[in-house]
Amino acid sequence: MVVVMTPDASDTQVDAVVSRVRNIGGEAFVSRGVRRTIVGLIGDVDQFRALNLRRMAGVADVIRVSTPYKLVSREHYPSRSTVVVGQSSERPGVSIGPGFFTLLAGPCAVESLDQALEAAEMARAAGASLLRGGAFRPHTSPQAFRGLGKSALRILAEAGAATGLPVVTEIMDAKDIDLVSEYADMLQIGARNMQNYALLDAVGRIAKPVLLKRGIQATVEEWLSAAEYVAQRGNLDIVLCERGIRTFEQATPATLDISAVPTVQRLSHLPVIVDPTHASGRRDLVLPLARAAIAVGADGVLIDVHPDPDSALCDGPQALAGSEIRELASAIRRLAPLLDRRTTEVAAAMVPEPR
Structure with a gap:
């Protein structure tokens, strides 16, 4: 699962997502690109869904990614990166x-x-x-x-x-x-x-x-x-x-x-x-x-x-x-x-x- 942050998401908002995920025993990896920040999640998908991460400040979307390479996958990107x-x-x-x-x-x-x-x-x-x-x-x-x-x-x-x-x-x-x-x-x-x-x-x-x-x-x-x-x-x-x-x-x-x-x-x-x-x-x-x-x-x-x-x-x-x-x-x-x-x-x- 991947959390896509809004372009103007603050470090505090990113940290809040990471903390919520880790509090239930999940892993969260933050990756910052030129235009956006995304957080890759590893753990129980059902538990992540229960967190209702979409409602958190600074979150643009939460997407389930089926490939083993979640952060570099095209699944959660509407366009290719520069x-x-x-x-x-x-x-x-x-x-x-x-x-x-x-x-x-x-x-x-x-x-x-x-x-x-x-x-x-x-x-x-x-x-x-x-x-x-x-x-x-x-x-x-x-x-x-x-x-x-x-x-x-x-x-x-x-x-x-x-x-x-x-x-x-x-x-x-x-x-x-x-x-x-x-x-x-x-x-x-x-x-x-x-x-x-x-x-x-x-x-x-x-x-x-x-x-x-x-x-x-x-x-x-x-x-x-x-x-x-x-x-x-x-x-x-x-x-x-x-x-x-x-x-x-x-x-x-x-x-x-x-x-x-x-x-x-x-x-x-x-x-x-x-x-x-x-x-x-x-x-x-x-x-x-x-x-x-x-x-x-x-x-x-x-x-x-x-x-x-x-x-x-x-x-x-x-x-x-x-x-x-x-x-x-x-x-x-x-x-x-x-x-x-x-x-x-x-x-x-x-x-x-x-x-």
């Missing part, structure tokens, strides 16, 4: 959600300040409104480049400030959450950590948007249940990212499940973007898959860019550069409006002149 990244008193932030098409781009791994700055400028020139980059890099082989850690976070923040782009980066360990939050505007949970429940709990407790990638062997329900972990701890600013799943096919590292986009949009109110880079692992497939993502109604794409892919320390064969980035930018500008999407842009006042 997540705003990098919002502050100095800048309006970047919207991800219905009506928008958002490009997130940058280097898979931060290698140096010069590399990160050049990649950030390439991303911005292509129309990206969010800078992604890896500071901590998970790999199957421990011999692979595993990132520069804290120094990479500082570099990303500097590149983001130089280009006016809010920063998205992956967090791998709950113990690093304060450190990563200091530098990043959005925290990414990678495919390998989608079911790292301690990490999901940790990012759910902070006031930062979360980008949650689908695990390579995860079902849609498992993916949405992982999002529910984040939402239960109070954070509803979640963006889902389809990045391919493991199948029998070996032509690509993963098979992009393009059908997952409309499927999840029907089941959940959360925004859904696509990562064609890691699904394909091949530069020549990134653009066709990005076009497919636009056509199927994704809310954005996440793309690797690198100033010199042949010398990249991480995932060079899938990174775009030069003419490929320009072609991607052209495809987004032409195709997104056909689906009534406008591309998100960083506010002009926040974007410095190119170096």
Whole structure:
């Protein structure tokens, strides 16, 4: 069961709902989104009905939700959600959600300040409104480049400030959450950590948007249940990212499940973007898959860019550069409006002149 609070509900009114539920032995999880606060209830439904929560001050509605992922379910949302990244008193932030098409781009791994700055400028020139980059890099082989850690976070923040782009980066360990939050505007949970429940709990407790990638062997329900972990701890600013799943096919590292986009949009109110880079692992497939993502109604794409892919320390064969980035930018500008999407842009006042 879910209690939907009115947009102007006060903290005192929310606390009163939580107290009433807990007084009868139920559990209540408060999740605050951009436009509304909802309280997820776990316990005896008949007891909850007897509480007559609809009559409490600040309550807009009480809805019984049949799915195991109550807070992220579409059942109690009349429309899909928008997540705003990098919002502050100095800048309006970047919207991800219905009506928008958002490009997130940058280097898979931060290698140096010069590399990160050049990649950030390439991303911005292509129309990206969010800078992604890896500071901590998970790999199957421990011999692979595993990132520069804290120094990479500082570099990303500097590149983001130089280009006016809010920063998205992956967090791998709950113990690093304060450190990563200091530098990043959005925290990414990678495919390998989608079911790292301690990490999901940790990012759910902070006031930062979360980008949650689908695990390579995860079902849609498992993916949405992982999002529910984040939402239960109070954070509803979640963006889902389809990045391919493991199948029998070996032509690509993963098979992009393009059908997952409309499927999840029907089941959940959360925004859904696509990562064609890691699904394909091949530069020549990134653009066709990005076009497919636009056509199927994704809310954005996440793309690797690198100033010199042949010398990249991480995932060079899938990174775009030069003419490929320009072609991607052209495809987004032409195709997104056909689906009534406008591309998100960083506010002009926040974007410095190119170096």
